[in-house]
Amino acid sequence: MLTFAFRKLLTLVGTMIGIAALTFLITNVAPGDPARLVAGPNATEDMVATIRTEYGLDKSLPEQFIVYMGDLMRGDLGQSIVTTRPVMEEVLRYAPATLELVFVAMALGIVVGVPLGMLSAVYKDGPLDHVTRIFSISGVALPAFWFGIILQLMFAVDLGWLPVSGRLPLVTRPPETVTGLLLVDSLISGRFQTFWTSLQHIILPAVVLSFPCLASILRVNRAEMIEVLQSDYIVAARAHGIASFRIVALYALKNAMLPTLAMIGLRFGWMLGSTVLVETVFDWPGIGLYAVSSALSSDFKPVIGVTLMIGFFFIVANTLVDLAYAWIDPRLRSA
């Protein structure tokens, strides 16, 4: 198991280097002269040339790549043109908000999706199965921004149950930063009122973000459960007198969780990408919103920084999924 974990860790590092190389390549084959973009439309040739040397853009591509990778190793993602602050610092400031949103949305997807998938499989073709089918098709089909706006209109504007947008009201002082996750920090500092408010704020964006993910977890889990429930060892467990609930919730679910986990890993990455839309709709101060506003002002370093960050979280999530796989399935541990 340890060698397995170690090997996965090595793969993680390798993939990270690959992503870094790829982002570098894409930014350099993209049309447009970055120095001219940085200098702005009214800059003279001299100014552009100065900037070119300053940013090292006059060096050859391999040289630039080595410098870029070296900077990355030191955790230097360059500077934002708009704010003139290190991108790393800004990304780290915005990342907790996004992670909090993604964690809550993912938890929602798993906690609702897995049991619903399980029940739809047990009562296949029953009323519940039909309802979840409609539910999951719309989950995948509805565009996030539209769905987000509809929810805002319904629950925030019309009913007034939940806030429209943001992480906390302007008047509320955020809790002392420990993890950066408001839900956790407010609990640590014992401010339950703040916890309650931030929970209210996160519900709508988390629901919007988790809906497609929930739908696909549900469908995968349902399909797997149907297959597993027909398998020989389930028949055997019944014949040996094991109670039905135990068979479904333990014996079958553990087997069905393997492909479901794979889906969870994939969806995690997809969710990180979708935060760009959801954060814009809900004005959520995360890295998605940061990337959008930077892109709109042609500020490229932050966009690359966010891309790398999302890639990093995605790989970490999938490594965790791989480890969970081995934890569940003894056959993989020896492989």
Added chain:
Amino acid sequence: MTGPLLDIRDYRLDIGTFDGPVHVLKGINLTVNRGDTLGIVGESGSGKTVLVRSVLGIGPKNSRVVEGGITFDGQDITRLSEKDWTKIRGIRISMIFQDPMTYLNPLFTVGRQISDVIAAHEKAAGQGVSPKAARRARTEELLDQVGLPNPSMLFGQYPHQLSGGMRQRVLIAMALAGKPDLLIADEPTTALDVTVQAQVLDLINSLVEKLNLTVVMISHDIGAIATVAKRCAVMYRGEIVEQGLTADILSRPQHEYTRRLLAAVPDIDAAAAKIPAEPVAPEPAGPGALLEAIDLRKIYRSQSGAEVAAVKGISLSVRTGEIFGVVGESGSGKSTLARMLLRLIEPTSGDIIFDGRNISGLAGEPLRQMRRHMQFVFQNPHSALNGRHTIGDAIGEPLRIQTGMSRRDIEARAEALLDIVQLPKMFKYRYPHELSGGQKQRVCIARAIALNPRLLILDEPTSALDISVQAQVLDFLQQLRAELNLTYVFISHNLAVIRQICDRTIVMKRGEIVEQGETERLFLSPQQDYTRTLIESGRKTSRAANLADHAG
């Protein structure tokens, strides 16, 4: 308590399908007394599995009892509620299954699975679940009872770490956990190797004696039934056509179907009455070896770097026109060898010489051309045909790939091929699911001979088929060889089948040839211990089934 333990009366069962109800069981009458051993023999589709699963209340979901009922120890169990079943299932009636590979949950340890069963029984009995340690002790006791070594180590192992025979013993231990009155054995030996089969049958026999078990065992293998069961019932198309003492049925079968079934069982002790091949025209070309393998090796490397040799340096030579047998148990490397001969698996080293030409270095087009002359027939015809292609498409496929024949010609050739394998021409419009197992295997053979190959490699071509169908396919293969002048490499784990049709045979064990020679010589005077053990184990069930011939 003097009544029968299990009493099945006029039991009729329908299964609802899209096309309306199918009558699966048509008035079954069976009685089993305490201490009885009853065998139910029948082929696939005869309804024997549905019958015994009904006894345990785990029959197909959409089934409906039309008439009659099942009484167990005086209690009517025909329509029990799921709650009442928990007091019977696994405790008073338990079951062991066909394939120990798939009937154990791969994600739980052996110990966990057995102690869960114990816990379930304690709960059902209303005693409250005993502590973990007590259940562990009981589990290890059960593992010991079924003859498994080192129970305390086994407790923490996962199914994939055990051999097939060990897994079947674990399943038997699980079935014994509730000290059942009645043990149902559903084809307990079918998926096992011959030597392991014999051991498992011995185990069941010893348990019957030691624990005074009542056993109902179903199998398509009349030999296995004869080794265990004193009484026997023959099932055919949802009916019991004959029942009585096993010895009587074997020596004096009354029903026509039983007679046919018995005649189809190959006898390991009978010399083959082979259909003579075309007088093997001494081919002018070379020494008459069509296919040669020289020091063929296949080494697999696992991710952790450990090397496993599946085939360790095998040399063989197949003469033109002969049936060359390869026999061995699972894991002996026979399938790997067969696939390497066709270069479906790339050998690690060694040469393959077909018709005087070394094909081990071939690639691309020349390899494709070479494959026209050598074709493969797979073990399981049910999975060897694409369910979405018609039979005509399946047979025409090699012609489309390998020749420039026109559509019309291909169709004509497909019809001719169906004719050769003795199937109606109209079958070309059918889909695989509309055909029986034997018919499907004929289609696979038709596909294999479509390009007029010179060599057919048959990998266990009959082991997925019923015994009577097996007999037909074997006869047919021999005829076909005579008609088309074919050479076969015939792989099987069934020694009686090998003896029936192979001219020369190699015996394989763990990737090596243990013994080789003329098939008859091999059976009459085996030189190696392993060959002897193999033949002895095979003889055990074969002889029981062929009681009639030996007595008379």
